[in-house]
Amino acid sequence: MRYLPASEEDIRQMLGAVGVQSVSDLFASIPEDLRLKGPLDLPEAVAEPVLRERFVTRSVRNSSPTCRPCFLGAGAYDHYAPAPIDQLLMRAEFYTAYTPYQPEMAQGTLQAIFEFQTMMADLTGMDVSNASLYDGASSVAEAALMAHRIHKGKTVLVARSVHPAYREVLRTYTKHLGFTITEVPFGADGRLDLAALKAAVTPDVCLLLAGQPNFFGVVEDLKAVAGALAGDKKPLLGAVVAEALSLALIEPPGACGADLVCGEARSFGLPLGYGGPYLGFISTRQANMRQLPGRIVGETVDAENRRGFVLTLTTREQHIRREKATSNICSNEGLCMLAATIYLATMGRKGLRDLALQNLSKAEYLKEALKAKGIKPLFSGPTFNEFAVKVPAEKATDAAYKADLLGGYDLGKDYPELAGGYLLCATERVSKLACDRLAAVLGGLS
């Protein structure tokens, strides 16, 4: 077997060195009656050329945005990743390394994390960022736990307009910790209902989570939201960013009064990948630094006073603090973080803004094209690259597919009150033509 270097001769010699007769002697500590009698119920080994063909076959039994322009967003946005990213990720020095526990032989990874932290803090308008979390959804849950540690309150307000999966993960995470999760409704503009918000704030509320943009693609007036959070024990404001690209064009949460920003940065150079691996993150103010979950890298010097980087503030972490840790996370999304770092360096401040502007323009164009067919936005609030309309949602996806398009997302699945609501996303990868085709298809539905 090509991954197993030991030849029969090696085995003989190694057994000799160990001082046993056979390999099975090495397993003597496993009680006989627990040993598996037969072979595993698995097929035989498959040779690489055959297996490769099998995976090709599996891969083509899916139809992806490669063949069909994709109007599906809802937390996963179809962006182009420049070619250098993947080729750099393929450097064995990066992808076959472990978490940088020995900094003297992991400065490559550590410096990249430091760069990622800096850029995420800059993009979100915060002071510090961690080195990644599993994904956007779990970052929301971690944010809630973090806010509780800071504020002590046990009620979390979450906008109903936050991504449904994120809200569900938040509930899963907090279920047994005595939290109260309360949803705050949205208004006719799709934005947070500020009156309802004000009414919901109590001294026990440690955090308000608002999508930016929210699940409907609507850009919240985050400054107004921040203004609505008043009082002595006022809760932290957390912005949930599911489409990180929007940060290039929308006022950063940090500038609007947010205390922390969590979300999903997969848009930065990572493939859609049927949902994973993605790239969660949290950034926050300096004061909250020690309550962050996950890995953090800090700058230091070596014995010759040269700059270097290390994992730091590790006393927050489970391998030191065990159950008192800020999170249980250990392996995080290192290589995804690296992809995002390369992506951001590649795009630069201007490129990222140009791209964001193009997303905005495509979505605005699609909106107008749909309006021309009599299809109106569901909400009046401003949007970035995604917006909701009212169409016969059940039929829409099928009709789009028949026209070689991947249609949008049926809001009725998660919001009974929005039955017939249909979420459409337009990134830089859909052409004007595709927008026109979609408008024609949806306009043709009764």
Add this chain to the structure above:
Amino acid sequence: MRYLPASEEDIRQMLGAVGVQSVSDLFASIPEDLRLKGPLDLPEAVAEPVLRERFVTRSVRNSSPTCRPCFLGAGAYDHYAPAPIDQLLMRAEFYTAYTPYQPEMAQGTLQAIFEFQTMMADLTGMDVSNASLYDGASSVAEAALMAHRIHKGKTVLVARSVHPAYREVLRTYTKHLGFTITEVPFGADGRLDLAALKAAVTPDVCLLLAGQPNFFGVVEDLKAVAGALAGDKKPLLGAVVAEALSLALIEPPGACGADLVCGEARSFGLPLGYGGPYLGFISTRQANMRQLPGRIVGETVDAENRRGFVLTLTTREQHIRREKATSNICSNEGLCMLAATIYLATMGRKGLRDLALQNLSKAEYLKEALKAKGIKPLFSGPTFNEFAVKVPAEKATDAAYKADLLGGYDLGKDYPELAGGYLLCATERVSKLACDRLAAVLGGLS
């Protein structure tokens, strides 16, 4: 432009350092009347995402052995390249380096060449090998020039059963050098006609080139061929190996009395690639070493007496000897050589033999399957993974294609005397089923 780092500010500063006003001043040495007045007649720049799609479109406007089992050989054989090869080639240290002119910072490339030379010498039964040539066809031409330098004669005998393209390149190369190229016919077994050979040998013959296997897939009795070359000024015997994999199963030319082996080693881990880049080589006896064309690497030591490798015998080469060089070759097929080296290390002596045996078995199976349909081999000689049959060749390829197969090669194109001859190849990548299907298709032709 992303490949051009100079910003406007850089340009300003650099112009200042140079002491000119504008970039066009730098071109003052080009006479005004020679300057291009308008822009180049080329399209505008295309952005990477758009361009990638364009190339995908171009690539799918071909139908390759990926979708159709390939029975086409004729100098290019469809083998599987294990996954590590390409990922190692993609290491920037290998593919973005130049020819190893500075050995102290190119030991990676140099050691790999030394390993390649060793394995090629071993496989061919020779003492030494060069570091690569352009391809199999040009290696035949270089072999003729080399044999002339050694033997001094100016007549080259080449078996008519050597690859037609190789023979054509041989003629192109020697056209103006006063060579006589004489073809030696083949017999009913497809092997070299030894009587004709003997008759053709004169003191002016410096080289006999015989395919091993030859273009019809037939394995020559190279020992008998060597025996037929007698006399005082007997010519060198050169074996032309178009399918290097055969070396694992067929007695190496060196063991049969050949003086040099040239040919094509693309089968060792390189893609079919519509014909290039491929991997020519020449190996020979120690005594002929200084007449080899192309790069050669030798072992040496460094100032601390550690083993190292350098380009050597460079006085053969054009950059030193100019028109007296053994060849004009400069850039050769470095990365292809590396692929072959990785391939051979991966397969190992046993793996390569197993694979060769499987090729033999597939071809024998196909032969039998065709016989069962009444289709007979054109020649009676033994074959490796390729053989000729008699079918209505013009119809055969179309019929195969309709059955989702890439059919064989119409020998009539190059051999009027073999009109209706059809060359079929069966590598490890065609399944029994595909062989049966092909037999059915060809059997069904009138």
Add this chain to the structure above:
Amino acid sequence: MSRPIEEKLLFEKDHPGRVGASVPPCDVPEADPRKVLGDMVRASAPALLPEMSEVDVVRHFTRLSTYNYAVDFGLYPLGSCTMKYNPKINEEVARLEGFARLHPLQPESTTQGALELMGTLQHALCAITGMDACTLQPAAGAHGEFTGVQLIRAYLEDQGDARKVMLIPDSAHGTNPASAHFAGYAIEQIQSGPDGCVDLEALKARMRPDVAAIMLTVPNTLGIFEKNIAQICRILHANGSQVYVDGANLNALMGITRPGDWGADVMHINLHKTFSTPHGGGGPGAGPVACKSHLEPYLPRPVLAKKEGRYLWDLERPKSIGKVLGFHGNFLVLVRALCYIETMGAEGLKRASELAVLNANYMRAKLKPLLELGFDGPTLHEVVFCDKGLPGGVTTLDLAKRLIDYGFHPPTVYFPLIVHGALMIEPTETEPREEMDRFVDAVAAIVKEAEETPAFVKAAPHNAYRRRLDEVAAARNPRLTFKP
């Protein structure tokens, strides 16, 4: 190459006017952001994002990469991390566009290939672990722990028997108590016996109705198989409690023994350990959870189901603990893991475990004359030494740093906590013997250096890209971002 090139931070390479990517021209009218977004338009550009050419970016990260060590260079014996070789074919298939560019919310009718792949992987993981059901949603080992413990909790509550306490041995990885804590449990640490295993009598004595479950790593972090595991399961079950197995060390057991057969109720599996997917410098991993049928109703939504030969996502799971991740798990990691499993086959996986254990015991035998064992009993896939007897006042950390000079990644150090100055060594089955010999020689040389020139060892590393880094200073005065 000569020594690595010193590369500045991205922000120090910012070069206004340079461009690193080409954004296609916009084929629709350009929107006016201020008109669309009003005063929610970003007022100032993210100042620190650098402007660089593609060349600059490629060189930056290529240079950074040269500061790293990696499995593709050699032995990486981090204990409990299973740093095995990452097969190249896995990387190739995970990049097929039909996988890499699938949207997670596409209709199931358009993703049957992906779903079949996931179904096949679930089946394989059940077969290997002896469990009945499986979720692929968790993104890493700790995430799997959290999910698994939640299953236990949901099950017990459903039985009307919410319990408070999670028992965890002192040899456990820190993620175990942390995960249980975030599932709302009180953690009670149980002391290992002198043989490194659970003290059965103490355990029995602790069996009261407040015990929800025990979390056991098998083999444990000392590399020792919990010999009474079946009895432990029976004891816990008799108490109405559940048994959670941390499968981080499954690489010792494939095809040899199965947690499901011991009586364990639920476990997680680290695909980035046992199943060869790359660690990526700290993830992404995948931590599927496999369980017995009584826990199945509680698995995270949605659950992969098959109806009339078609796969689909079943959302109607009233007892589900709910989602633990936004979508369906780290799919592209799953692709790699299945590629590995199908490459190895039933026999190959068993052979991998056998050789992993052989390699670890070989290392143990060769290192025993040089270092002192943490525990003396038989070990499987890894072995733990302690710092007792290291000469010249040299510590575990010094030894580790000096190994760097010899071109090796050090073992896991100072874990498990119950061994003083622990050095935890797991070579994995993909290590060739010569490489292990090279490592042993390095340790021997360092021990000798420790006797002769301890100060030199204590100042290691000497040849790395950086000398020893000051972690204390970093924590005392945290500088977590670049300040211009």
Add this chain to the structure above:
Amino acid sequence: MSRPIEEKLLFEKDHPGRVGASVPPCDVPEADPRKVLGDMVRASAPALLPEMSEVDVVRHFTRLSTYNYAVDFGLYPLGSCTMKYNPKINEEVARLEGFARLHPLQPESTTQGALELMGTLQHALCAITGMDACTLQPAAGAHGEFTGVQLIRAYLEDQGDARKVMLIPDSAHGTNPASAHFAGYAIEQIQSGPDGCVDLEALKARMRPDVAAIMLTVPNTLGIFEKNIAQICRILHANGSQVYVDGANLNALMGITRPGDWGADVMHINLHKTFSTPHGGGGPGAGPVACKSHLEPYLPRPVLAKKEGRYLWDLERPKSIGKVLGFHGNFLVLVRALCYIETMGAEGLKRASELAVLNANYMRAKLKPLLELGFDGPTLHEVVFCDKGLPGGVTTLDLAKRLIDYGFHPPTVYFPLIVHGALMIEPTETEPREEMDRFVDAVAAIVKEAEETPAFVKAAPHNAYRRRLDEVAAARNPRLTFKP
């Protein structure tokens, strides 16, 4: 990482019983080689092919790779080699299966995408060079030279006027005389004038009927544009001779001036220089030849043609010089080159040349205080210094080797031959200014070292994977293969 790991030769890692690849089981009856092949069966296995696991192989070549320097690390200023950045998107598209797995002899109806690509590239190369026709068959620059010279020869013979002599300046690359020699020409070297250009009067004086052609590199290997090139063309043509241009230095000229417009008859183009395809540690390259219409009938067979909107290979070329390569050229290199051309567009290519020339002149200006110029006139994309004035008896070679210690690849040395101890520097347009400054600083430091500690410089390199290697010993006692 620490210092590179010392890696043995493959043959020293041979480990019988190890397996590196998996050959699928054979689905047909296994043939008996002895029965099929008789005594032509290989008697003994190729003994030196090593048996290694995939892990061993990957580590072997990964470790070897760390001994190399590469463009992706930094400046690689080899003059006349145009070591520009190799774009990553080129590598990606060249690996698309629809290109990589095409058989060269497939019917044209099944390869229209590939043929269209080649047609588009031919058109682009003609547009850039001002030529009328083009062949993509030659595999490298020297191969292109040979092809181009053959075109000239075939043309002249066809005119009934076979001539014997090829004129080549002393500054030319060695491939020029070698290529002309193998096309059957007698080489006559022409001396460069004091300005580094062709001496016009001497040239005129040499115009006799035996002159077949002149081979000129423009700009020449001194980086100097042959200012009288148009006149030279006229002189040669008046003599019934042809003009061959070595296009190795086309990177100075794109969009600025075209050999076709000067009056040149034929030229080759190095796609692995000007058009960004990787050098690969010594190839593969591609050396297309572009020519005027009078030479077109002689182009290598087959020629790409278009009929009724479909591309096909035209074999009916009675005047063709014949094939120079087995198939259609280094197709996968052509894919990369076209990807580059379409990425850059008309303006981008021109900008590339402008900046290549600017960078070279910047280097020249910065290095002039440190080194002595070989020739004084204006230069374009490269500049040549000589060893005059290097202090302390330090030679060009010493300076080059010491540059290695500073983390740079040295320039081309001792070429062109007409400059004493030549240092030929071509930064290319993809070099950022800071990187050039870093190089200049290194040269300054070395010149200082040469004054202060010349012996140290002469013993360089000190920090590379190997100290200075003994090339003389290697040539004296050639060891070209491993002997067990």
